Amino acid sequence: MDDRQLTSELAAQAVEVCLCFHARKASRAITQVFDHILAPTGLRTTQISLLMVVNARSPLRVGDLADALVTDSTTVSRTIKPLIKSGFISEMPDKQDRRVKLITLTDSGRAALERALPLWQTAQSQVAKRLGSGVVQTLLPALESAAQLGPSDIV
Amino acid sequence: MDDRQLTSELAAQAVEVCLCFHARKASRAITQVFDHILAPTGLRTTQISLLMVVNARSPLRVGDLADALVTDSTTVSRTIKPLIKSGFISEMPDKQDRRVKLITLTDSGRAALERALPLWQTAQSQVAKRLGSGVVQTLLPALESAAQLGPSDIV
DNA sequence: CCATATATTATGTATATGCATGTATAATGG
DNA sequence: CCATTATACATGCATATACATAATATATGG
Numbered sequence: 339m340d341d342r343q344l345t346s347e348l349a350a351q352a353v354e355v356c357l358c359f360h361a362r363k364a365s366r367a368i369t370q371v372f373d374h375i376l377a378p379t380g381l382r383t384t385q386i387s388l389l390m391v392v393n394a395r396s397p398l399r400v401g402d403l404a405d406a407l408v409t410d411s412t413t414v415s416r417t418i419k420p421l422i423k424s425g426f427i428s429e430m431p432d433k434q435d436r437r438v439k440l441i442t443l444t445d446s447g448r449a450a451l452e453r454a455l456p457l458w459q460t461a462q463s464q465v466a467k468r469l470g471s472g473v474v475q476t477l478l479p480a481l482e483s484a485a486q487l488g489p490s491d492i493v
Numbered sequence: 494m495d496d497r498q499l500t501s502e503l504a505a506q507a508v509e510v511c512l513c514f515h516a517r518k519a520s521r522a523i524t525q526v527f528d529h530i531l532a533p534t535g536l537r538t539t540q541i542s543l544l545m546v547v548n549a550r551s552p553l554r555v556g557d558l559a560d561a562l563v564t565d566s567t568t569v570s571r572t573i574k575p576l577i578k579s580g581f582i583s584e585m586p587d588k589q590d591r592r593v594k595l596i597t598l599t600d601s602g603r604a605a606l607e608r609a610l611p612l613w614q615t616a617q618s619q620v621a622k623r624l625g626s627g628v629v630q631t632l633l634p635a636l637e638s639a640a641q642l643g644p645s646d647i648v
Numbered sequence: 649c650c651a652t653a654t655a656t657t658a659t660g661t662a663t664a665t666g667c668a669t670g671t672a673t674a675a676t677g678g
Numbered sequence: 679c680c681a682t683t684a685t686a687c688a689t690g691c692a693t694a695t696a697c698a699t700a701a702t703a704t705a706t707g708g
Contacts, residue, residue: 364516
């Protein structure tokens with residue numbers, strides 16, 4: 339067995355168990371179902387999730403929003419742009435600290451979220467049904483653990 | 494309790510259990526750990542996963558690669574571009590069907606994959622260790638189920 | 649054999665994501 | 679009080695992702 343074959347076999351095993359690959363594949367598959375069902379809202383599932391978090395905690399800082407979304411703050415800076423343009427969230431400077439931008443859900447955003455919730459429920463139910471309750475009950479807590487991984491300590 | 498409050502509470506419950514939101518958050522967190530550890534390879538984890546799949550199945554069609562990655566074929570059309578430019582995979586037309594483009598791992602790509610595998614093992618071990626074996630053993634099969642969701646039947 | 653339908657990949661446009669870096673503001677040390 | 683440092687957000691660049699649509703090639707029905 340030469341190097342070529344050896345690498346092939348190691349790589350073949352790796353791809354079957356890679357936690358990153360599987361997490362991303364599953365994420366894409368679930369996102370597709372949600373996005374298709376939520377398409378009539380004119381919003382992507384990512385955007386609806388963002389509105390949900392802002393709804394629960396507004397007004398909140400860009401950095402805190404990034405933490406809640408387990409995302410880079412530079413990503414939030416950009417993902418909120420189309421939502422601001424659509425008028426669903428608004429931004430205003432913090433009087434106490436002018437570096438800080440406070441994000442708030444607008445009435446229009448709240449209305450959009452309200453309209454989206456029934457379709458969200460449809461998507462959630464459909465995915466849950468197709469996965470089966472057993473899978474869902476193991477998946478959710480495991481995903482929550484994974485989301486709390488935080489930065490790696492590369493030693 | 495007015496509509497405002499009602500929506501807030503429903504949305505607050507939804508965001509806690511949303512399978513799409515949790516899957517995406519977990520995917521981002523896991524990806525960050527892998528990408529940080531794999532940074533010395535000059536490749537992203539997504540690209541290494543793609544090389545692994547091509548390694549296991551090359552030569553293969555763009556469409557078949559998309560199926561294996563649970564991704565849109567238009568996404569594959571673009572994600573392979575930097576890998577072709579780097580010389581890690583090559584493309585050639587299928588003689589039997591000139592619509593088809595066959596993707597192959599190059600020697601250079603195989604070498605890059607071989608170099609990446611030890612770091613991949615580090616990332617996989619570190620994530621597995623931090624999640625705990627119990628979580629990993631429930632997570633992997635659940636993610637595999639989720640990745641097989643396929644398109645939704647919107648009724 | 650040709651017209652139409654179907655299949656395969658690419659491109660236009662838009663959002664999603666993160667690193668390196670830049671800019672403005674606040675905090676801190678001397 | 680000022681110089682340095684740290685924090686918060688934005689921007690440049692690159693990859694990731696998908697829908698609508700286009701371009702090309704095959705398949706199929708008459």
